[in-house]
Amino acid sequence: xxxxxxxxxxxxxxxxxxxxxxxxxxxxxxxxxxxxxxxxxxxxxxxxxxxxxxxxxxxxxxxxxxxxxxxxxxxxxxxxxxxxxxxxxxxxxxxxxxxxxxxxxxxxxxxxxxxxxxxxxxxxxxxxxxxxxxxxxxxxxxxxxxxxxxxxxxxxxxxxxxxxxxxxxxxxxxxxxxxxxxxxxxxxxxxxxxxx
Numbered sequence: 001x002x003x004x005x006x007x008x009x010x011x012x013x014x015x016x017x018x019x020x021x022x023x024x025x026x027x028x029x030x031x032x033x034x035x036x037x038x039x040x041x042x043x044x045x046x047x048x049x050x051x052x053x054x055x056x057x058x059x060x061x062x063x064x065x066x067x068x069x070x071x072x073x074x075x076x077x078x079x080x081x082x083x084x085x086x087x088x089x090x091x092x093x094x095x096x097x098x099x100x101x102x103x104x105x106x107x108x109x110x111x112x113x114x115x116x117x118x119x120x121x122x123x124x125x126x127x128x129x130x131x132x133x134x135x136x137x138x139x140x141x142x143x144x145x146x147x148x149x150x151x152x153x154x155x156x157x158x159x160x161x162x163x164x165x166x167x168x169x170x171x172x173x174x175x176x177x178x179x180x181x182x183x184x185x186x187x188x189x190x191x192x193x194x195x196x
Contacts (some may be wrong), residue, residue: 007045009035011059014052019098023053049084053113057103058121060096063127064089072132078141079191082132086155086185087178091127093159094166094174101163126152136189143190155185 004098013035136142
């Protein structure tokens with residue numbers, strides 16, 4: 001669509017400004033000036049600043065959900081698919097770190113209904129991921145000593161914590177951290193090496 005770059009520009013500038021200054025300290029006027037658009041153009045795509053914040057996170061979550069679905073339904077053993085899914089969510093979170101940091105820092109500022117919707121979307125992602133763990137536990141591939149919900153909550157707690165320490169110019173890439181996290185997940189499930 002010919003207007004899509006305008007929407008992308010607004011999102012990019014909102015993300016940059018929210019990351020630099022914080023959601024509350026950034027005005028709609030600052031966003032439109034920085035994006036080089038009018039308020040009318042912004043409101044054509046987004047209903048409010050809340051809507052912008054929601055979309056910053058939702059676009060990453062949509063992408064991650066599409067990737068998880070492809071991985072979960074794709075080829076490979078259950079161990080390989082869970083390892084790929086775990087590595088992927090870490091790598092894509094690291095690649096979109098500003099989006100995630102802004103969101104987790106500002107979710108409490110969203111309207112209650114928007115918060116509820118976002119939490120439901122995130123829960124669907126976690127449940128799809130958890131289904132892989134449950135499947136492996138039922139098949140005896142993964143240990144069932146720890147309930148799948150706790151395994152997944154623990155894993156995603158670590159993923160959501162990336163924003164506090166991961167840096168793109170650090171000693172490890174997002175892909176390397178993803179592989180390490182995935183290895184740790186499989187080890188915690190008593191699954192050994194992904195290729196075994």
